Amino acid sequence: MKHFTNLGKAVAAGALAVAMSTAAMAADGLNFPNLTYRTGPFAGTGTPIMNGQRDYMLMLNERDGGIGGVPIDYIECETGYNTNKGVECYEKTKGAALVTQPWSTGITLQVMPRTNVDRIPILAPGYGFSPMSDGDTFAWAFNPPVSYWDGAYMILDYIAGGDMSSLKGKKIVLLHLDHPFGKEPIPLLEKLAEMHDFKLVPIPVGLKEMQNQSAQWLQIRRERPDNVVMWGWGAMNAGAITEAVKTRYPMENFIGIWWSGSDADLQNVGAKAKGYKSVSFNAPGNFPVLEDIRKHVVSKGNSEIKSEADMDTIFYQRGIIISMILAEAAKTAQDNFGEKNINAEQLRWGLENLDITAARLEELGMKGMTPPLKMACDNHTGHSGAWMLEWNGEEFVQASDLLTPNRELIKPLELEKAADYAKNNAPWPGRGDLACN
Amino acid sequence: MFYRTSGQFKTTYESDQALFPIKQDMVLLVVILAAMYVIFPMFASEFTYKALLVPVLIYSLASLGLNILTGYAGQLSLGTAGFMGVGAYACYKITTIFPEMNIIVALFLSGFFSAAVGVAFGLPSLRIKGFYLAIATLASQFFLVWLFEKWAWLYNYNASGAIEVRTMDIFGLVVTGPNASPMVQYYFVLGIVSVVTFAMINLTRGRYGRTWKAVRDMDIAAELVGINLMRAKLSAFAVSSYIVGIAGALMVFFWKGAAEPNLFDIPMSFQIVFIAIIGGLGSVMGNFLGAILIVALPVVLNLLPEMLGLSIGSATMEHVNVMVVGSLIIMFLIVEPHGLARFWALIREKLIIWPFPH
Structure with a gap:
């Protein structure tokens, strides 16, 4: 029986060590x-x-x-x-x-x-x-x-040039990761689309097809949207930007959320992505x-x-x-x-x-x-606003004054x-x- | 010497057919159960419960379910995580539609949903075999995850797109949600895993188990001796998916507390296939050994440098971890291709005849 008691001891000692090591971290x-x-x-x-x-x-x-x-x-x-x-x-x-x-x-x-x-x-x-x-x-x-809803509002505000009613009749594609993160802006964008009478076309990108978005960009070409807004993450950003370059989508109409604005994603395509924009709460x-x-x-x-x-x-x-x-x-x-x-x-x-x-x-x-x-008790975000950054072919530069979200609109939601x-x-x-x- | 079987005479058929005909096996089991039920809870910290004990149990259960299908009935499946998802979403819907229902009842009910889905996706197994069947189950994997994402009713139109677990109790004892004590959750999971494991040991020894094994070893021969292939294969799919579904529900309700659809994506299916293969196909105990190697070992390895007082960056450690676990898997498969359960069986055989070589 010795064999088993030893095993038992070793296991118990292991568990004990694990228990203690977490306590010792302080x-x-x-x-x-x-x-x-x-x-x-x-x-x-x-x-x-x-x-x-x-x-x-x-x-x-x-x-x-x-x-x-x-x-x-x-x-x-x-x-x-x-x-x-x-x-x-x-x-x-x-x-x-x-x-x-x-x-x-x-x-x-x-x-x-x-x-x-x-x-x-x-x-x-x-x-x-x-x-x-x-x-x-x-x-x-x-x-x-x-927050993401602030981001969605600020992007549209930028597209509309500060006057949301000018969006009337436009068509805006939301290219988003098909994941809770990517779907986050949809409720607000739908509400805005209804209020200001523009057409919102959400196009999801599955987690498995992040790097191969030819189908999505084919759809974008067919839809001929006035703007593409992107809610991308990780490998999806580089994939989308490369596809956009390949299908010659006008880059100046392509705007990403702050996680879609990494220098590394754009350096691969360099000057070809000139005009791509990303909203960001930090300016370079x-x-x-x-x-x-x-x-x-x-x-x-x-x-x-x-x-x-x-x-x-x-x-x-x-x-x-x-x-x-x-x-x-x-x-x-x-x-x-x-x-x-x-x-x-x-x-x-x-x-x-x-x-x-x-x-x-x-x-x-x-x-x-x-x-x-x-921040405040009823405001755990701060909603301080963000700037639009633009890729000039080599790096991101600030392309707008401070944009701020419309809190009266977003807060009830x-x-x-x-x-x-x-x-x-x-x-x-x-x-x-x-x-x- | 320690594992001497001489002198243990079987005088009745009952004692010959007992679950553990050898006394030492019984003792070993009692020691393990005592460790699980008494000794671990005496020392375990919240971290030990949440990162080691509970996940190992849940993954073992999922792998046990897969093993019924792949190890016993010989039907290769790559859709385990999808069926776990069905169990989890079913349990979520049941507990939100009938908030008064006891969580144990909901848990066992949700297994029926995954069993039904499992049988539906098991139908192709009547026509196709081997790799072709694996592709069919892979299709179920893609389809189910897609469904979890698209069918908003499943997650109650939640803004986050995820399922979240509210606080539930059994006779006043809080078992789910943030207020549940990890120890209570551990005992709950342990109890369910024990019951299901006991049932499965008996099921696989009995008529169904034998039918499945016959189908696995040679389906034409099995058909010739009068086994109904359809019933055998579909019952394997049903039992397997039932257990896997319960494991999925346990995972969300008693471990994670929230789940996004992509949790149930292919990586988890593969992880469970690995557990089953490394543990040993066609064995119950192998699932537990495999889960310890695949689930618990990386966690323990992550703690090592700190215990030894080394300061290694967490990311570096993660890379080292992947390498160590990967090479261990390869090593175990080279040393014993039939898995850890077979490895243990060899050790046991050696122990029985020890110290004499023959």
Whole structure:
């Protein structure tokens, strides 16, 4: 019988070790885990953002000794965009975590109900789903600075040149990933199509046909739309842009959401994609904050970027903005509670009461890099607006003034869908005992 | 010496046909069950439940379902994940249409939906065999995922396009939703897996199991001795899809809490086929061994560097992980092409005669 008892012991010891290792993860400092995807089919979009996020946090540690003097414990947990790994990573990091950044709509949906119970704020910048803006329903969830519905509105606003009624009679194709993320803008676009009397043609691209969109572009050629709006992700973007070039679709009428605006997707086609546009909540440029990162992180060889030129990409800089939002929320919480080592609940307050003014952006060396952002109890997104960027054949350049969403129009839809979500996940706790300010 | 079978005499037919005719097997099973039911819950953290124990059990169950079809009845299927999806969506619809219904009842009912769909897609098996059948089941895989995406009624016209699990309880004990304790969910899954496994061990030993094996080994011979091929094949599809459907429902309701349609896409089908093949086709225990290797090992490997105090980037570790698990799979298949269950059977044989070589 010895054999079996040994086996049993080994198994029990293994389980014990696993149990202890998760408890031992708690370290000093502000624990900010990030559920990254540097591997797998979407790594191309993920890696530059994660590099930006990581480098900004490392820079704060090097330059200022963290936030308010407390070092940041920035942890990456690799999911490869896989929802199974997402559960694993969330459970692994949540012990000491002040925040969770799930980085995939699927993982967000799985994790969101748990965050209410574990009392950890969930930060989903520029993704998640639009109704998360309703802070009274989603007390622990934040998706600054703009939501997908805001994005859809701003794109149409840009197409219409600020006057939505001019869309009357036009035909707009929505080329979208056939996935919850890609279908997100449809309810709002349908509503707008009805209000302003334009024709909306959604054309889905299946996850398996992302790289071969000839059928979709054939349909676009047949439809002859005035504009194509794209909700793409990962390999789909490069696929669509190459097809558009091949079928000679007029690039200036082709506009993508912010995740469809990665430099890497356009560099392959270069000058042929001149005129392609993407709405973005960060504008490219050479900002003072980049100098600090170069000095404190990149030149010391602590960054994971391949070459310094990567720092000029839109996605890298977007990663910086995302980390900046989190760092500023932590600072807001520290200032308010007078405590340096804040907890998750205090960080939640910090996110809810975040106010990044233009003056503060200038202090941070980010003037003009992203619009000022102000959140509130009933506004967990901020809806700060975005710019239209245009590909000039070599790089993205800013092509519009700040666009802002029409909140009066979008908010009722958000409240309605938030109520639906709460109903589906009944009993949903809502705000509960959390004070508003 | 430790596994000595001499002296264990069977004096009745019952004792000869017992589930475990050898005493040591029985002891081993008791030890494993005691570990699962008593020892693990004493030490397990929330992470252990959510990332190791519960997924291993659910994948084992799904693989058991596939094994009934592929390992016992010899019908190759690549549509497992799709049938899991049918179970999950059926359970979701049942619990939303009849919110008062006990989740256990809903779970076992949802199995019937996946069984029906399984039988429907099993019909081609009456005409085609082998790789051709695999393609037909592959078609079901594509079709079902497409259906989960397009048929909005299935997810109650949810804005997110996903199914979400509300809080449900059994006699006051919360078992699903965010408030359920992982330990309760683990015991629930463990209970269901135990019951189904016990039923399947007996089913595969009995008349149906023998019919399936006869069809697997040579269908013409089976037909000649009077086995109704249609009934044998379709019953294998029904039983297999039933179990797979329950596994799918368990996955969404007791583990993940929400699911998008593409969760049930081909990668998961392949993963389950791998578990069944590496564990051992035509074996019940193999499914569990295979699931431990494919599902649990990567999780444990991810924890290793931290336990050893090494700091390796999470992404690098992921790459290393894929390489290690991949080479382990190849190694196991070279060492024992019939899977881990066969591997264990060899060890057991050696133990029985140990220390004498013959």
